[in-house]
Amino acid sequence: MSLAPALLTAVLLTAGCAGRGDDPEPPSKSASSSATPHGYVEGATEAAEQQSRLLLGDSATGETRVLDLITGKAHTTAPRPGVTALTTDGRFGYFHGSDGTHVLDSGAWMVDHGDHVHYYRAKIQEVGELPGGTGTNVRSDAGVTVVTGADGKARVHARADLEKGSTGTPVGLPGTYAAPVVPYAEHLVALTEDGDGPAKVNVLDRSGKRVAPLEPECADPKGDAVTRRGIVLGCADGALLVHEDDGAFSAEEIPYGEGLPKTERATEFRLRPGSTTLTAPAGEDAVWVLDVTERTWTRVETGPVVAANTAGEGAPLLVLETDGALHGYDTATGKKTAVTRPLLKNASEAATGEAPAPVIEVDRSRAYVNDPAGRRVHEIDYNDDLRVARTFDLDVRPSLMVETGR
Numbered sequence: 001m002s003l004a005p006a007l008l009t010a011v012l013l014t015a016g017c018a019g020r021g022d023d024p025e026p027p028s029k030s031a032s033s034s035a036t037p038h039g040y041v042e043g044a045t046e047a048a049e050q051q052s053r054l055l056l057g058d059s060a061t062g063e064t065r066v067l068d069l070i071t072g073k074a075h076t077t078a079p080r081p082g083v084t085a086l087t088t089d090g091r092f093g094y095f096h097g098s099d100g101t102h103v104l105d106s107g108a109w110m111v112d113h114g115d116h117v118h119y120y121r122a123k124i125q126e127v128g129e130l131p132g133g134t135g136t137n138v139r140s141d142a143g144v145t146v147v148t149g150a151d152g153k154a155r156v157h158a159r160a161d162l163e164k165g166s167t168g169t170p171v172g173l174p175g176t177y178a179a180p181v182v183p184y185a186e187h188l189v190a191l192t193e194d195g196d197g198p199a200k201v202n203v204l205d206r207s208g209k210r211v212a213p214l215e216p217e218c219a220d221p222k223g224d225a226v227t228r229r230g231i232v233l234g235c236a237d238g239a240l241l242v243h244e245d246d247g248a249f250s251a252e253e254i255p256y257g258e259g260l261p262k263t264e265r266a267t268e269f270r271l272r273p274g275s276t277t278l279t280a281p282a283g284e285d286a287v288w289v290l291d292v293t294e295r296t297w298t299r300v301e302t303g304p305v306v307a308a309n310t311a312g313e314g315a316p317l318l319v320l321e322t323d324g325a326l327h328g329y330d331t332a333t334g335k336k337t338a339v340t341r342p343l344l345k346n347a348s349e350a351a352t353g354e355a356p357a358p359v360i361e362v363d364r365s366r367a368y369v370n371d372p373a374g375r376r377v378h379e380i381d382y383n384d385d386l387r388v389a390r391t392f393d394l395d396v397r398p399s400l401m402v403e404t405g406r
Contacts, residue, residue: 044122052070053067054067054401057399083102098133104126178191201216214249279309307369310331322347343369
């Protein structure tokens with residue numbers, strides 16, 4: 001089976017500033033295509049500003065909500081019993097459980113064309129189930145969504161199917177992979193292992209055929225992130241940056257330096273979508289800041305870390321610490337610049353308990369911190385000394401949280 005027709009449709013839609021969504025009035029039947037407004041998406045409402053929504057899940061009960069950050073209203077969505085993790089690609093939420101992954105269309109997304117951006121809002125819709133239990137990873141771009149199972153097998157779904165409310169019929173990639181397969185630059189970045197040696201980095205076409213092997217290799221791959229400068233892969237000795245330029249792919253090492261203990265390496269990256277500044281815990285009492293543009297790591301000494309993130313580009317490093325407060329640090333000097341009152345009463349227990357630890361979601365103007373025990377989410381203005389701008393009280397424990405629409 002080939003994905004070519006679906007992918008061609010996705011490419012054409014993307015070129016036309018595409019997406020899908022909710023409730024505008026459609027153009028009249030007599031309107032010509034030339035009269036269609038730039039950025040128009042059938043069935044969607046385009047907005048002048050970001051239409052962020054928070055997807056929330058209670059890992060204990062399976063209850064889920066979508067919190068619209070424009071209206072402040074929380075929408076009830078179908079419960080997902082057994083949910084253990086929640087991820088997103090900016091539009092779709094992926095509720096991971098032991099028996100599979102449920103896909104929810106949050107109805108909020110952004111299309112970035114570099115020199116301008118389109119924001120859309122739509123109805124919230126249940127999409128369906130993706131097979132694959134614990135350890136399943138999902139990575140997406142405008143054309144495809146790739147699901148990599150804990151067994152290393154990967155399947156490619158046409159993104160257009162998800163936008164229409166269906167998981168469609170996936171195409172399996174040949175072989176097995178040592179890390180999640182990541183769509184990038186109309187290709188796939190995949191890591192394979194042969195024995196006990198480092199993982200080999202390969203660029204594949206969308207059917208899984210190898211286009212280009214890359215050097216250097218990546219030992220013990222853990223963690224990945226998409227940035228404007230390319231794909232960042234976490235490796236034992238630092239990061240590997242996979243970059244495309246005019247159809248040619250290359251890989252570049254960004255090493256930590258000498259003598260880094262294994263317990264202090266970065267294994268899970270957090271960043272604002274579209275940023276080139278990444279964060280990751282560096283052991284228990286410090287945070288790594290990776291500047292992809294400058295190809296540098298900075299280790300910022302903090303208190304005991306529960307979660308970290310940053311908006312990048314001169315914004316403070318945000319660290320939720322076990323005292324329950326959000327702390328701001330200057331990434332250049334490591335100096336603490338601001339701190340909130342305690343936002344979470346039991347942050348130390350949340351960091352070490354069986355339930356997922358709280359997270360910090362960041363967009364261009366605000367940060368969001370979930371408080372499961374308090375049944376609320378805090379909105380933080382990180383450009384105003386970490387001022388608590390709003391607090392959203394909820395009827396569920398938001399132990400899982402992601403932001404869409406960015």
